Amino acid sequence: MKPEDVMRHPLNVLTHEQRLRYFRDGYLVLPDYVPAEWLAKLVAAADDLIEGSRKVTQSDGVYTLDEGHSAETPRLHRVTSPQDHHPVIWDFIRSDVMVDLVADVVGPDVKFHHAKFNVKSGKSSRGFKWHQDIPAWPHTDYSPVTVGVYLHGCRPDQGPLSFVPGSHEGPLYSMYDEHGDFVVRISDEEATWITEDIVDRPTGGPGTTILLNCRTIHGSSQNLSDDPRMLLLPVYSSADSFPYTASPIQSRYQGEIVRGKPAQFASFDPRPCELPPDWGRTGYATPWIYQKRQDERRKAETQAY
Ligand SMILES: O=C(O)CCC(=O)C(=O)O
Numbered sequence: 001m002k003p004e005d006v007m008r009h010p011l012n013v014l015t016h017e018q019r020l021r022y023f024r025d026g027y028l029v030l031p032d033y034v035p036a037e038w039l040a041k042l043v044a045a046a047d048d049l050i051e052g053s054r055k056v057t058q059s060d061g062v063y064t065l066d067e068g069h070s071a072e073t074p075r076l077h078r079v080t081s082p083q084d085h086h087p088v089i090w091d092f093i094r095s096d097v098m099v100d101l102v103a104d105v106v107g108p109d110v111k112f113h114h115a116k117f118n119v120k121s122g123k124s125s126r127g128f129k130w131h132q133d134i135p136a137w138p139h140t141d142y143s144p145v146t147v148g149v150y151l152h153g154c155r156p157d158q159g160p161l162s163f164v165p166g167s168h169e170g171p172l173y174s175m176y177d178e179h180g181d182f183v184v185r186i187s188d189e190e191a192t193w194i195t196e197d198i199v200d201r202p203t204g205g206p207g208t209t210i211l212l213n214c215r216t217i218h219g220s221s222q223n224l225s226d227d228p229r230m231l232l233l234p235v236y237s238s239a240d241s242f243p244y245t246a247s248p249i250q251s252r253y254q255g256e257i258v259r260g261k262p263a264q265f266a267s268f269d270p271r272p273c274e275l276p277p278d279w280g281r282t283g284y285a286t287p288w289i290y291q292k293r294q295d296e297r298r299k300a301e302t303q304a305y
Contacts, residue, residue, distance in 0.1 A: 026168030
């Protein structure tokens with residue numbers, strides 16, 4: 001569903017100004033949005049998931065391990081599809097707390113696509129370069145929205161999710177590098193215009209929640225603190241917005257209508273989106289792995305000269 005059609009529907013939780021700001025900036029920050037009772041359940045679920053990583057020694061389809069991970073000291077970048085591995089996470093993703101909010105920016109019929117739980121362990125976990133999300137999972141329009149929920153809040157030294165306001169209205173950049181690898185980052189040459197004075201790095205307390213449009217340029221820096229920065233990231237769309245490639249991240253709940261009814265017709269936005277690799281054939285490693293490989297190759301190339 002297109003923004004102008006979404007705007008015709010009544011609001012659940014946002015104000016009219018907040019919805020306008022989301023469509024203008026391509027993201028919206030809601031300090032302390034998630035109620036304490038839900039946060040307590042989510043934190044317990046997160047602890048269960050992290051506990052499960054103690055027996056894992058190599059990144060796999062569920063856990064993306066950070067450098068220094070061990071059974072004694074779990075260190076994680078991400079838990080992929082946490083809702084498939086913990087019922088509380090799925091209950092939260094389809095709860096009114098989440099879906100009322102999402103319906104305010106995608107319209108009354110809401111579809112779930114996928115989710116991640118980015119843990120960003122403390123003591124210098126890698127950041128995430130500037131990128132846009134939609135080239136990894138193109139849809140027939142640009143309604144997909146990621147909701148970011150900080151379980152414990154986020155301070156400036158923890159590498160907050162950072163945004164280039166209004167960039168969702170600009171072009172989509174290639175997420176491939178010069179070798180044809182899908183590195184999920186805008187090249188340094190193309191990102192020179194992204195200067196600190198135009199970047200927004202919002203922080204907030206536990207339950208602070210962010211709505212992020214799928215075209216908006218975003219990224220994050222290293223977590224320099226001792227504390228993990230736990231961010232749950234479910235992705236939804238309007239029910240009439242359809243993915244047209246295989247999904248990099250699988251979930252047993254993918255495509256589930258979490259509010260309203262399935263679409264009778266698809267919504268199309270003609271603005272082009274570069275296709276990702278054929279995930280169904282190539283498989284998918286998480287962006288940290290692609291970006292680390294790229295950094296290592298660049299280092300090797302520099303040393304060779
Ligand atoms: O966790 C982060 O800091 C960045 C996450 C992100 O940009 C993504 O998953 O697309």
